[in-house]
Amino acid sequence: MIQRKVCLIGDFAVGKTSLFHRFVYNRFSEGYLSTIGVMIQRKVVQVESRTVSLVLWDMQGNQDSTHIKEHYVRGASGAIIVCDLTRLITILHCEGYMNVLRQINQDMCLMIAANKLDLTRPDHEHLTLVQQIATQMKLPITLTSARNAEGVEDLFSQMGAALLSKVKT
Known part of the structure; x- marks a missing residue:
């Protein structure tokens, strides 16, 4: 089994902690409590016949990509850029996060979680x-709802698969 660090990154109140809690504990809380610093938890993901241990870093929200704490991201093999489908500015910030993360580690597996799908119309x-x-950034995207769990398992399974694809066999 391989172990890989994966950071959840994005603006304030996009649902990083809610996705983290839904995936790790299968819980959702309606209340908002801002993350201070970082929360770390490990969860194993099965990808076909292989397993990967994801060491998830739920990082505090930022105003934009210029406020990423590089020392938290260092050593990460992957990052999930989370945006809130109900707040346009958080979607527009995705590219900035990608650029900063690529400067830190250009080989990092990146993907977008477009969260709060339950609050939008099709x-x-x-x-x-x-x-x-x-599509423009050439990043995979998963539409998610931490509230009703839609897309959450998929998101982390896709990250696990992407990380495993980089492992030399």
Whole structure:
């Protein structure tokens, strides 16, 4: 089994901690409590016949990508850039996060979690925009809802698969 550090990164109140709690503990809380610093937890993911231990770093929210604490990200093999589908600015910040993360480690597996899907309509313009941005940045995207668990297992399974694909056999 391999072990890899994965950071959850994004603006304040996009649902990083909610995704973290839904995946690790299968819990969701309606209350908002800002993360101070970082929370770390380990969870094993099965990808086909292989396993990967994800060491998840739930990092405090930022105002934008210029506020990433590099020492938290150092050593990460992957990062999930989380945006809030109900707040356009958080979607627009995705590219900035990607650029900063690529400067820290250009080989890092990156993906976008477009969260709060339960609060949007299927024809919502933000859905189209975030998918266009992900395509432009050449990053995989998963639509998620930490509240109802939609896409959450998928998100972390995809990250596990991406990390395993980089392992030399």
